[in-house]
Each structure stands twice: as C-alpha cells, then as structure tokens.
Amino acid sequence: xxxxxxxxxxIGEREAIRIxxxxxxKGLESIGIGDDCAAFDIDGRYLLVSTxxxxxxxxxxxxxxxxxxxxxxxxxxxxxxxxxxxxxxxMVLSLGLPVDTSEDFLVSIIKGADSxxxxxxxxxxxxxxxxxxxxxxxxxxxxxVPKEQFMSRKGAKVGDIIAVTGxxxxxxxxxxxxxxxxSRDFTRDLFQPTPRVSEGIRLGELKVIHAxxxxxxxxxxxxxxxxxxxxxxxEIWLDSIPIxxxxxxxxxxxxxxxxxxxxxxxxxxLLLILxxxxxxxxxxxxxxxxxxxxxxxxxxxxxxxxLKDRNGVYTVLPDLGYEHFKHR
Amino acid sequence: xxxxxxxxxxIGEREAIRIxxxxxxKGLESIGIGDDCAAFDIDGRYLLVSTxxxxxxxxxxxxxxxxxxxxxxxxxxxxxxxxxxxxxxxMVLSLGLPVDTSEDFLVSIIKGADSxxxxxxxxxxxxxxxxxxxxxxxxxxxxxVPKEQFMSRKGAKVGDIIAVTGxxxxxxxxxxxxxxxxSRDFTRDLFQPTPRVSEGIRLGELKVIHAxxxxxxxxxxxxxxxxxxxxxxxEIWLDSIPIxxxxxxxxxxxxxxxxxxxxxxxxxxLLLILxxxxxxxxxxxxxxxxxxxxxxxxxxxxxxxxLKDRNGVYTVLPDLGYEHFKHR
Numbered sequence: 001x002x003x004x005x006x007x008x009x010x011i012g013e014r015e016a017i018r019i020x021x022x023x024x025x026k027g028l029e030s031i032g033i034g035d036d037c038a039a040f041d042i043d044g045r046y047l048l049v050s051t052x053x054x055x056x057x058x059x060x061x062x063x064x065x066x067x068x069x070x071x072x073x074x075x076x077x078x079x080x081x082x083x084x085x086x087x088x089x090x091m092v093l094s095l096g097l098p099v100d101t102s103e104d105f106l107v108s109i110i111k112g113a114d115s116x117x118x119x120x121x122x123x124x125x126x127x128x129x130x131x132x133x134x135x136x137x138x139x140x141x142x143x144x145v146p147k148e149q150f151m152s153r154k155g156a157k158v159g160d161i162i163a164v165t166g167x168x169x170x171x172x173x174x175x176x177x178x179x180x181x182x183s184r185d186f187t188r189d190l191f192q193p194t195p196r197v198s199e200g201i202r203l204g205e206l207k208v209i210h211a212x213x214x215x216x217x218x219x220x221x222x223x224x225x226x227x228x229x230x231x232x233x234x235e236i237w238l239d240s241i242p243i244x245x246x247x248x249x250x251x252x253x254x255x256x257x258x259x260x261x262x263x264x265x266x267x268x269x270l271l272l273i274l275x276x277x278x279x280x281x282x283x284x285x286x287x288x289x290x291x292x293x294x295x296x297x298x299x300x301x302x303x304x305x306x307l308k309d310r311n312g313v314y315t316v317l318p319d320l321g322y323e324h325f326k327h328r
Numbered sequence: 329x330x331x332x333x334x335x336x337x338x339i340g341e342r343e344a345i346r347i348x349x350x351x352x353x354k355g356l357e358s359i360g361i362g363d364d365c366a367a368f369d370i371d372g373r374y375l376l377v378s379t380x381x382x383x384x385x386x387x388x389x390x391x392x393x394x395x396x397x398x399x400x401x402x403x404x405x406x407x408x409x410x411x412x413x414x415x416x417x418x419m420v421l422s423l424g425l426p427v428d429t430s431e432d433f434l435v436s437i438i439k440g441a442d443s444x445x446x447x448x449x450x451x452x453x454x455x456x457x458x459x460x461x462x463x464x465x466x467x468x469x470x471x472x473v474p475k476e477q478f479m480s481r482k483g484a485k486v487g488d489i490i491a492v493t494g495x496x497x498x499x500x501x502x503x504x505x506x507x508x509x510x511s512r513d514f515t516r517d518l519f520q521p522t523p524r525v526s527e528g529i530r531l532g533e534l535k536v537i538h539a540x541x542x543x544x545x546x547x548x549x550x551x552x553x554x555x556x557x558x559x560x561x562x563e564i565w566l567d568s569i570p571i572x573x574x575x576x577x578x579x580x581x582x583x584x585x586x587x588x589x590x591x592x593x594x595x596x597x598l599l600l601i602l603x604x605x606x607x608x609x610x611x612x613x614x615x616x617x618x619x620x621x622x623x624x625x626x627x628x629x630x631x632x633x634x635l636k637d638r639n640g641v642y643t644v645l646p647d648l649g650y651e652h653f654k655h656r
Binding site: 006007008009011013016017019020023024037038040042043047049050051052053054055057058059089090092094095096097098099100101102103106107110111114123124125126127128129130131132133134136138140142144 | 334335336337339341344345347348351352365366368370371375377378379380381382383385386387417418420422423424425426427428429430431434435438439442451452453454455456457458459460461462464466468470472
C-alpha cells in the first residue's frame, strides 16, 4: 500500500496561493489577499501594501547585471501600487545572498534599487540581509491612496471596455533578443521595466476606472484572473493590441508576435476596465503624461474569454501565463 | 599580478548593512534605516514598517517543525513593532520554497504564521510564493503609533537606567537542550518566541522611555548598537540580569549561564532606557500585564560598555552577538 504526497511541483503556484488564502484569517481592516495590494483603512485613505520576491534560478537570467536586478525588484513592486492608483511611500528590500557574493555586486544591486526609487521620487527605507544558497530579493512596497481613488481588481461591468497602457511585447522582445545574443539595448525593457506610477495616480484621480491590475504575468493570465474576480468574460481584439516595435523587429513570424503579446509577461503595463464613454477623457489625461492607452476588448456577460483573430474569427483564448513550480 | 575581491564572507553582515546605508538616498518622510522599523509620518502618527528574512541553512534547525517556522517568522517581525510602541496592522509573508516542498509542509507554515498573527489580534494580509533552492521566508510587518508614543533607539541620557523585560537565556536554553536531545518542551521558547506587543504599546503610552529596541541579536550586540546610536556607554550589572530558570536547568556551569544571557540572541525581550525616577511607574504598569521588568545597568558618559561581574570587578563587555556571513 502506498499513497502519494502532493508537492509544489504537482500543485503549482496558483493552487499554493489558493491553499494559503483558505487558511489565513482575514483581518477586519484589510481588503485581503487576491488584489495586487492589501489595503488598510487609515482615516479615509487606504494604506496599500504589496510584496514580490525573485530568485536567481527562476527570475534572474545570467545576462542581467546586479544594477538591473536592484532596479527590477523595485520596479515590479512599484507596479502593484501604481495599478491601485496609489502614491508610493517607500519600500523595504531584503536580500538573501550567497556567501561568495562580492561587495561590488551588493553595491550595484543597492544602487539599482535606489535609482529606481529615486526615479519615482521615493526611497528604500530599510531591509534585511541574510545568507542564502541562492540570490533572493524580497521587496515590500507601501503607499497611500484616498479611498475614492482606489482602483480595485473588482468592478467590471458587462459592456465596459478593456484598455491597456503603452504597448505589449517589450519584455518578450528583450527575452527573444537575449536568446539570439543581440545587444543590451534590446534587453532594457525586460530588465529595467518602468512601472506606470504617475499614470496610476492620475487614473485614480479621475474616478472612472471600474477595475485595474498590472499585466506582470502576461495578458491572457491577467484576463483570466480579472474574469474570475469579476465573474465575467471578455472578448479581446487581436488586431487592436498595441505591439512593441522592438517585438516586431525581433520576431520572425506573426505567430511569434501574437503569442508574445498574448501570453508573455513582464511588461508592467496597466490593464484597465472602464465605461466606453469615459475612454476619451482618460486618453486625453494620459496623453498629457506622454502615455498611450488603447482599447483592446470588451467585458462579456458569459464567462468565456474569447480572442477575435485578424480574420474576425472568435476562439477561446488559452490561459498560458507563466506559473512557478509546476513541472515545465 | 592579482588583487583580492571582498566578499560577504570577509566583510560580514553589519558591514554589508553599513555599505547599503551609505548608498541609499533617504526619503524625506522617513526616519530611515538603523532603527528597528522605518517610520513614516501620516497625519500625526507614524506608519512603522519592518522586515525580517530567514533561510533554512542559517536560521531553521532541522528539529523546528513547519508550524514553528511560520510562527517564528511572524513573531520576530512583530517584535520590531513592539519595540517601537506600535499597534500591528498586519504582515505580508513571502515564501521561497524548494520544488519538492509538500503541500502539508506549506499548510503547516501558513497555519503557524496565522496562529501567531491571531494570537496578537492581527492577520497575514498577503504575500508571494516563489521557487527557491533553499526554504526562505521573508515577512514585512506594518503598524501605527501616535508620534509622541514612538520609542526610538535614540534618546538615552547619561544617568538613565537600562532595563529588560522578562528574563534572558530562554532561547539559549532551548538551543542547548536541542543539542543535548532534550524533549520539545525545552525548545518552545527558542522556536515559538512571544514578542512583547502589549507591553510595547503600554510602554509607548507612558511616554517615559528614552530609548527602546528588542534584544533579538543578544544583549551585548544590542548594547553596542544602542551605544553607537546614542553616543554613550553603559555599565551592566551581571548579578542583576534576570535569568531564565530553564537556562539554569540546562547549563552545566556558571560560565555557560553568563555567556548565554550576555551574548545569545533570540529572546525578543525589550531593552529599555529610561530615567531612574520613572522605573517604579513602568514596573507597576507592566506588572498589570503580568510581565517583569528588571534594572540591569546604567548609561555612562564615556563610550565604553562595561560589565560589573559577580565580584564587583568591571571589565569591557565584548560584542559577541551572532553575525551572518562572517567566516565562523
């Protein structure tokens, strides 16, 4: 007689998170796990808190230099506050470092993190430094947003449009270029993402966004997460998705381009759901910040997530976002 | 020709933290790195933030079960808020997990963390879960304290007394018992520390504490840190230090007892500096919470940290706190 023990390799990251959520007693003040940030009511504002961890073997390619590693962990944390409309107060950064880490390497990580923080007019305010077999960085960012400016993941209404800031495929282009051995110019967007902090604040102030999240895990994965939270479906118009010029340059085929914009993560753009009649106002405001916004689809009543391809044919969009642990 | 590259193995954890501090641009709103917590001014209160990371190879003995691991990472984070007089709002917990981690192991970690949070009437509000070669836990806790109740590390005055809550050597007793293969009863204080959260809040409310920190790194290390921040010295009276009964039971010699209470960390008691004439008031208030407080020394003008031994002889107290990275 034998029985099997499930490991993380079997269950995957999302199931692990589902298990964690099912155990934790939720605090009364907290909006709770499941959004990009936890949110606490403090005198009419929300204190937003979010945390991201990266490790050498799964998140840090060899060609990423330590300055970029520091920038990266900071930027991806900031993106979660941006997606909620928050102003960043600061971040704490903990480092798990192999004993043979050089002082120069450490200095460069910190300079990268500090540069990113300064770029967004905030700072790294503390942290911890511990020995680890594997280079590990854990950032926790916190910010504030007036309650009425908080952009939840939840709030999508049937008929709303789906829009995205900037363009998609920038990080994918960097990844593909890295595989082809192209120059470092191409990996900049992959290793040094620029979270939409000013845009997030402005969008929150407009109070017209029904739901918001960042696209860190890729478009398809983000849509499936939004669909589940909101109990709705979507249709996405492939022809409308704004594509990075770099991606077009790097890809050999239309298939490469389409798969990259639909499923590859790492762009840290904002995925927004809003009433169609507010789109021009939002577009105007983001134009003033020098940022594009593009309609890419619509919220549907039924729960399917459909892709309208370049021939006008609708098919179910598969959920192919990157998931940790699960045997790859 | 060759030159040497300094690694963390050479420079040690404190030098690494000094390097990090020298690079980071401090935010205007923040009290900054160096205290137990970062503190942000929010409408007359401080938002307190602190973070601690632990890893399997350096912090997690094999005999520590996953429930205890979850409790431990939560408790040591809470202790930093307690030392500042803060009320805990919540904690985020990130897990770096080997791919062969079992679902049961994960569930137990989360249950331990959740139990600790509930014990202190708060909750784990979010986190991240990533693959890691080594089990790694990173917690970030945040809390609030009215500005006038904030207990800084800085503020010691010459002539003030030094006091400590509870007793010292509980964690050391657990460590020694573990080496001797004693029953699990003995490791409870080591693996399941109880941060002084209610005590910290009450002490802050009294507004008489000049300086406060937790003794996580051991008494001697904590005194050296406080001495440097305050630009003062201390004298510590060995005979006055409250010693855990368990430690007396486990140790074979007076030397074992003395070294343990002076240098072994992990007790998470509060080290407090206050005017002598306020001591009885403070003692009375902590008595109401069922917690002892004991005078163990005095603040000196010169920068030496002296130990008065059982014969009344003064010697310089060495700084033997545990430091990561440095070749052991």
